[in-house]
Amino acid sequence: DAGITQSPRHKVTETxxxxxxxxxxxxNHRYMYWYRQDPGHGLRLIHYSYGVxxxxxxxxxDGYSVSRSKTEDFLLTxxxxxxxQTSVYFCATQVGTNTGELFFGEGSRLTVL
Amino acid sequence: xxxxxxxPQSLHVQEGDSTNFTCSFPSSNFYALHWYRWETAxxxxxxxxxxxxxxxxxxxxxxATLNTKEGYSYLYIxxxxxxxxxxxxxxxxxxxxSKLTFGTGTRLQVTL
Numbered sequence: 001d002a003g004i005t006q007s008p009r010h011k012v013t014e015t016x017x018x019x020x021x022x023x024x025x026x027x028n029h030r031y032m033y034w035y036r037q038d039p040g041h042g043l044r045l046i047h048y049s050y051g052v053x054x055x056x057x058x059x060x061x062d063g064y065s066v067s068r069s070k071t072e073d074f075l076l077t078x079x080x081x082x083x084x085q086t087s088v089y090f091c092a093t094q095v096g097t098n099t100g101e102l103f104f105g106e107g108s109r110l111t112v113l
Numbered sequence: 114x115x116x117x118x119x120x121p122q123s124l125h126v127q128e129g130d131s132t133n134f135t136c137s138f139p140s141s142n143f144y145a146l147h148w149y150r151w152e153t154a155x156x157x158x159x160x161x162x163x164x165x166x167x168x169x170x171x172x173x174x175x176x177a178t179l180n181t182k183e184g185y186s187y188l189y190i191x192x193x194x195x196x197x198x199x200x201x202x203x204x205x206x207x208x209x210x211s212k213l214t215f216g217t218g219t220r221l222q223v224t225l
Binding site: 042107 | 149217
């Protein structure tokens with residue numbers, strides 16, 4: 001079951017460089033999310049999208065931007081990566097229209113040196 | 114920022130033990146409470162979504178209850194098995210299905 005594909009799965013970059021993570025879904029779900037996972041913090045919402053070109057900020061959106069030009073793709077961009085953005089990033093889609101149940105991708109591990 | 118708290122932070126039980134965890138969340142403006150199971154090196158998978166006070170859900174040996182008036186949910190595992198070892202996350206949704214706030218999880222380790 002590859003309903004969500006995240007790319008790249010692993011990336012090492014240097015401080016100050018731009019980074020884009022891609023989330024691709026095949027199930028035509030309306031809502032898509034980007035979370036980051038850090039020890040002691042659990043999953044924190046960065047940005048989410050409720051349709052093509054419709055996005056909104058989450059709890060930890062500073063330093064991140066997103067775009068959704070097609071239903072199937074949700075891009076997360078770090079304009080100028082910092083070491084504090086070293087994390088594991090999870091994309092998710094909302095599979096339950098009324099309940100909000102999430103289906104997660106496999107995660108992208110980003111290391112900023 | 115909503116406060117979703119889970120306890121204990123970690124738990125170590127023997128195979129066959131029954132165990133339970135707690136999730137506390139704001140009791141006002143409730144929409145849904147989710148439980149996810151997260152195995153190491155994998156991604157979180159939904160266990161239950163509960164929307165009504167008094168809801169009880171069950172999947173095999175795992176069950177969950179919900180009290181929206183006092184703002185807590187319990188997850189129970191009966192007869193723990195090594196394959197139950199994982200982090201169990203709860204997530205709260207206030208007034209809308211579109212945004213979830215996650216707790217930091219309870220890490221369960223089941224040994225033989």
